[in-house]
Amino acid sequence: MSNKKVLTPILLCVLLLFACDYIVLPDDLDSPAAAASQGWSAVATNVGQSVAGDLHIDLTLRNDTADWSAMQAAADKPAVLTSGDGETANCDTVFVSTGGHRLAPGFQMRGFIGGTKAEPKIQLIYVECKGAEATPGSNLSIAYSYVTGEYNYYYPEENKVDSTLEVNLDQIAPDLKYPIAEPVDGVVQQPDTEITAINDVILTLTGVERTDTGLQFNWQTSNPGEYPSYVHIGNPPVIGADGILYGFYETPDIVSVPITPASDKAEWTTEVAVPRDVEGLYIMLSVESKKQRLFVNYAIDITGK
Numbered sequence: 060m061s062n063k064k065v066l067t068p069i070l071l072c073v074l075l076l077f078a079c080d081y082i083v084l085p086d087d088l089d090s091p092a093a094a095a096s097q098g099w100s101a102v103a104t105n106v107g108q109s110v111a112g113d114l115h116i117d118l119t120l121r122n123d124t125a126d127w128s129a130m131q132a133a134a135d136k137p138a139v140l141t142s143g144d145g146e147t148a149n150c151d152t153v154f155v156s157t158g159g160h161r162l163a164p165g166f167q168m169r170g171f172i173g174g175t176k177a178e179p180k181i182q183l184i185y186v187e188c189k190g191a192e193a194t195p196g197s198n199l200s201i202a203y204s205y206v207t208g209e210y211n212y213y214y215p216e217e218n219k220v221d222s223t224l225e226v227n228l229d230q231i232a233p234d235l236k237y238p239i240a241e242p243v244d245g246v247v248q249q250p251d252t253e254i255t256a257i258n259d260v261i262l263t264l265t266g267v268e269r270t271d272t273g274l275q276f277n278w279q280t281s282n283p284g285e286y287p288s289y290v291h292i293g294n295p296p297v298i299g300a301d302g303i304l305y306g307f308y309e310t311p312d313i314v315s316v317p318i319t320p321a322s323d324k325a326e327w328t329t330e331v332a333v334p335r336d337v338e339g340l341y342i343m344l345s346v347e348s349k350k351q352r353l354f355v356n357y358a359i360d361i362t363g364k
Contacts, residue, residue: 097123101224114188121167127356130205131156143196150188159308163358165243169302199226212352237302256290267364273333282319291347300339306331
């Protein structure tokens with residue numbers, strides 16, 4: 060066999076490789092070590108009665124993991140109310156979650172958008188205990204799990220940790236400030252920050268507009284490379300001074316984005332429904348970076364909008 064015949068399939072493979080939309084880049088950046096995490100914390104903001112007369116406990120969740128994180132209460136376990144004298148009661152109504160979203164470290168929230176994509180609704184974070192009473196010295200325990208770091212479509216539960224929230228019901232905090240509980244250095248970015256995405260494409264937020272139903276974001280990608288590329292960011296949610304994380308959750312890779320041609324730019328918009336009176340907003344942005352379907356998170360400050 061001649062050398063020419065041997066080289067032909069090799070060259071073909073190389074050409075096919077570089078014709079793909081994505082180039083896999085090495086993982087040269089690591090997430091903060093899990094050992095630095097303190098998990099999530101929760102505080103009761105109100106203890107009262109539901110319409111049905113059951114014990115109702117409103118909660119605020121705070122991300123103390125030192126990294127971007129999503130959490131949810133264990134689906135198969137009730138919360139447990141322990142009274143001051145040691146008696147326990149199961150609490151079967153448990154809405155404790157970030158709604159699928161990753162929240163920035165140091166941020167806190169009291170609700171998210173639940174329901175369905177066709178019929179979204181605000182889901183506040185709370186627990187109800189049928190026939191129970193919060194006597195002095197009562198404590199609420201909630202089994203939950205959380206994940207930290209970048210979102211990897213192929214390994215969505217990477218770095219998963221099982222833990223328990225312990226809420227002292229004698230310590231009620233009705234006047235918390237949202238969404239930042241404790242600032243973490245390097246987390247919050249300015250609106251004009253240029254973000255390096257997959258294949259070294261630069262993503263920029265070029266505009267924010269209030270609409271009749273919420274906010275419209277204008278995005279631009281600039282591709283310095285020799286091959287076209289996609290940069291998925293989903294429909295980024297926002298959180299503001301009311302502590303509600305707005306935006307129905309869906310994985311960011313399934314939302315269509317325009318292809319950015321080689322040595323060219325692309326522009327598109329995303330929208331999120333937010334009440335007009337909500338201020339102090341931050342975008343919880345997930346950007347496809349490093350390699351296909353791996354998303355790095357950024358908190359974008361749009362408090363002036």
